[in-house]
Amino acid sequence: MANSKNSTLPTRPKTAHSVDPKPSLKNYVFTDKLGSGTYATVYKAFKRWGNRQSVAIKCVKKNSLNKASTENLLTEIGLLKKLNHPHIVTLYDFLWDDFYIYIIMEYCSGGDLSQFIRSKRSLPEYIVKRFLQQLVKAMMYLRSHNVAHMDLKPQNILLTAPPNTRLKIGDFGFAKHVDLNDELHIMRGSPLYMAPEIICKGKYDPRVDIWSIGVIMYECLFGRAPFASKSLKELQEKIWDSKPVEIPYGVSISDQCRDLLLKILRRDPDERITFDEFFHHPFVDLEHSPSKDCLTKAIDMVKEAVQNDEKGDYKKAVKLYCESLEYFVPAIRHEENEVKKEALRKRVHDYMKRAEELKLLMKPKRPPPPVRSSSQPEEPNDIDELLSLAEQDDELVAAIKVLKAAEKESEKEDYEKAMTHYELGLNSIIKFIKTEEDGRRKSLMSKLAAKGMDDAEKIKAFLDVKDLKTEETQPKEEDANDSVSSEKCVIQ
Structure with a gap:
């Protein structure tokens, strides 16, 4: 038995009718x-x-x-x-x-990506993004070593076993050390995943790997490659066709995902997205991909959130708690120890629970109704008094009524509408205050404006945080591998 240190491979003479034995190794x-x-x-x-x-x-x-x-x-x-x-x-x-x-x-026990796609027919966008992030990390490594794969396709992408499924590029039989400026002319790859310039122009460069990744991404999302054909003749016609690749109708994908696909699948390599643009595209989002650095970033962020929480700066605290989730989720996926993974989930759940508590504390409070006896007559409030003093000025009356409407909408928790009316009414009444002579009317207008600005500020602070996510918008790792479900799942 020879070893791998030899630079050439020995051959044996071919003889007629020879039958090779089954492969075997003693170890x-x-x-x-x-x-x-x-x-x-x-x-x-x-x-x-x-x-x-x-x-x-x-x-x-x-x-x-x-x-x-x-x-x-x-x-x-x-x-x-x-x-x-x-x-x-x-x-x-x-x-x-x-x-x-x-x-x-x-050995990758999860089979290859082609089998995985066939078993699911198509994959939800978040799974495709997760796989794409891993593929991009591998491609960045290959580019740093001036290696072009030249035969990227689902069959050459292997998967490890769930629950922590990882993608692995294999089969480097057509790969080559090549610089971005080098032109190649030998036919390499599989026609369905091959960049058009390989066949149509007979010359190409490492950018063909970008096209192949786009085809893989397309097939993951839609269950078929963009040039999928029933015959070789039909495939050839599609490859030579100059019509741009289109996204199938009836399948919903995000704007960022659509943008990346269309920039990758450009027939002209000079119009195609570059490696650097591809690696830094917002859909790829390597900043939030699972890595050992995610947990450190999440912990630093949540420490700052706790500090602001203790100081009473609830708005900043909520934002930091929620932003930390964008790093905690990939950190959980990166962690392979199930005990540590579960402990991390529980800790994150506590942080997100606190963020929801702070949101409730920031929610504008309804003013308590005035306490009076049944025999006590209702006293006019400041707004009613101001309306009576402004009855000769239609524009001022309109501004006061808008602020009164905003107050009512806030009490009904229609905060978006209230905010719009507060902004409109305050802009008008502040103009009146600037030209108003000192007196009761100006005093009431100033009081109304001060209260309106205070209420509007509270509503704005609440609106800024109320829709921030405090739960994972993708299934947990084990759920994703079992069913590729797209249901929302709280980290717990």
Whole structure:
């Protein structure tokens, strides 16, 4: 048995009627067949001794290799030996015997993305975003090493087992060390996921990987690739067609998601979104993707929230509590220890419960009704008195009535409408105060304006925080993996 230090692969002479034995390695037990292709079969296996770790072993028949497939195999082995990233399949070793070359790789028990899409038909946007964030992190790593994959498709994207499903890019047989400015001319990839310039122009560069990711994203969202066809002829016609790719009708996606898809799926690579623009697009939102940094950011934010809470600055406290959720949720997903994950959920639940309590404290209070005996006559209030003093001035009367209406709407908790009327009435009455001579009428107007501004400020502060989210808008990790449900789920 040879080892992986050799730079070339030994071959054996082809003989007529030779039958290759089943692949085997003395240190591994082969179990399930995971898949097969033109010149290779992939098996699940585990070590005979030690930790009995499960692996995937790609078994390549030596007598099936021509010059091109040998080069692809050497490229794949060479790249995987150098690449080390949580979202790229890990190469453990490669060996060979007289009949096979064995590439021993990380085993991903969740199957591939193609199987996952077929099992769900299509995926909700938040799942697609989660997968896309992982794919982008891997692509950023590849770009930093000047590597272009050239064959990105759902079948080459593997998934780890739930509940903490992770995406892993595999099959680097067509990959290549290439700079962004380098032009390539050899046909690489799968037609359904291949950028149009590869076929239509016969020359291309690493930007073809962006197109392929767009096709994968499209297929995840809509259950089919944009050029899905019933025949090769139909596929060729769609590839050569100059018509822009369109988003299917009847499927609701966010504006940010739509914007990214349409910028990726541009037939002309010069009009297509660049790598840097892609990596920093707001839909990708790597800032809030699961990582070890999320928990630190969330804790810093919630500490500041507690400080403002204690000082009585409830508006700032609520905003910080709610903003911390945007980091706590990915931090929970990143945590693999289930005990720690559950403890973190409970702590976050307490923070969000406090945010809801502060919202209630900020809610404008209804004034208590005046206490009087049944025989006591009702005294005119300031507004009624001011209305009587302003009865000769229609514009002033209108402003006072608008403020009175705003007060009534606030009592009914119609705060948006009340805010509109407060702004309208205050703007008018302040103009009158500036030109009004000193006296009872000016005093009442000033008093009314001061009360209106105070009420309006309280309403504005409440409106600024009342719709801030204090619950996760996506299912918990285990629910998402089991059912890919889109129901709202409180963190608890």
